[in-house]
Amino acid sequence: MGTNKVIVGLSGSIRDQSSTKKSLNSLRRYISEEIEYIIYDGLQKLPHFNPELDNEEAPAEVQVYRALLDRADGVIICTPEYIKGVPGVLKNALEWLVSSATLYQKPVAVITASGGGEHAHQALLLNLSMLEASVEHTLLISGANNKLTEDGEYANDEVVQSLKELVAGITLQNN
Ligand SMILES: Cc1cc2nc3c(=O)[nH]c(=O)nc-3n(C[C@H](O)[C@H](O)[C@H](O)COP(=O)(O)O)c2cc1C
Structure with missing residues (x-):
């Protein structure tokens, strides 16, 4: 009881019909049923990061978000690129994880x-290195x-194979 692994998915796009969200959803089929796979859908509820709000009484949604990531054995971030960088909504969400060190040594x-x-790919890897996340599996x-x-499914065999390998890798990391 309570010993199953938890993987949390974060999408860099929050639009309803986002292909990124659909892709993140489609990964479920590659994840063993014994693993709890939770796609966090609250990135748009996080306030703009402000160090003055980042204290023991951080905004409620920030606490929910950090608590979910604390439970996670691994995190899968799937994102599009916006104006040659990481979409603001995702960058904002990562900024909320600096002081809490939530991703420190966490498989991402x-x-x-x-x-x-x-x-965006390179920028995100740089962001995650600042957060000292453990990033071993990446796919552009x-x-x-x-x-x-x-x-939102990938029809391309090569991409599907790479996604399967990434999912297997993150679920086995730190076993
Ligand atoms: C404001 C904006 C900026 C974008 N900038 C880039 C970009 O710099 N490079 C790129 O490859 N695609 C760019 N795109 C295209 C998106 O990455 C692409 O449409 C992506 O599939 C959107 O993901 P979503 O379907 O999950 O929302 C941009 C799209 C928007 C709306």
Whole structure:
């Protein structure tokens, strides 16, 4: 009881029909049923990061978000690229994790899926290195929209294989 692993998914896009959200959802099929896979859908509820609010009584949603990540054995971040960088909503969410050191040595896998995406990918890896997350599994999917079905599934065999390997890697990391 309570010993199952927990993997938390974070999406860098918060729009309703986001292909990133759909992709994150589609990873469920590669994750063993014994693992609890929770996609956190509250990034848009986090206030803009402000160090003055970052104390023991941090905003309620920040506490919910940090508590969920504290429970996680691993985190999968899937994001598009916005203006050659990490979307603001995701960057904001990461800024809330600096003082709490929530991602310190935590296994984090990164999937950047965009038209190009290499700038956001590199920037996100740099952000995660500042947070001292343990990033061993990464995947850059350029031209993502051409490889996605309407349901947000990847039809491309090579991408599917890479996603399976990434999911297997993050679920086994630190075993
Ligand atoms: C404001 C904005 C800026 C964007 N900038 C880039 C960019 O710099 N590089 C890129 O590859 N795609 C860029 N895109 C395209 C998105 O990354 C792409 O549409 C992505 O699939 C959106 O993800 P979503 O479907 O999960 O919302 C941008 C899109 C928007 C709306």
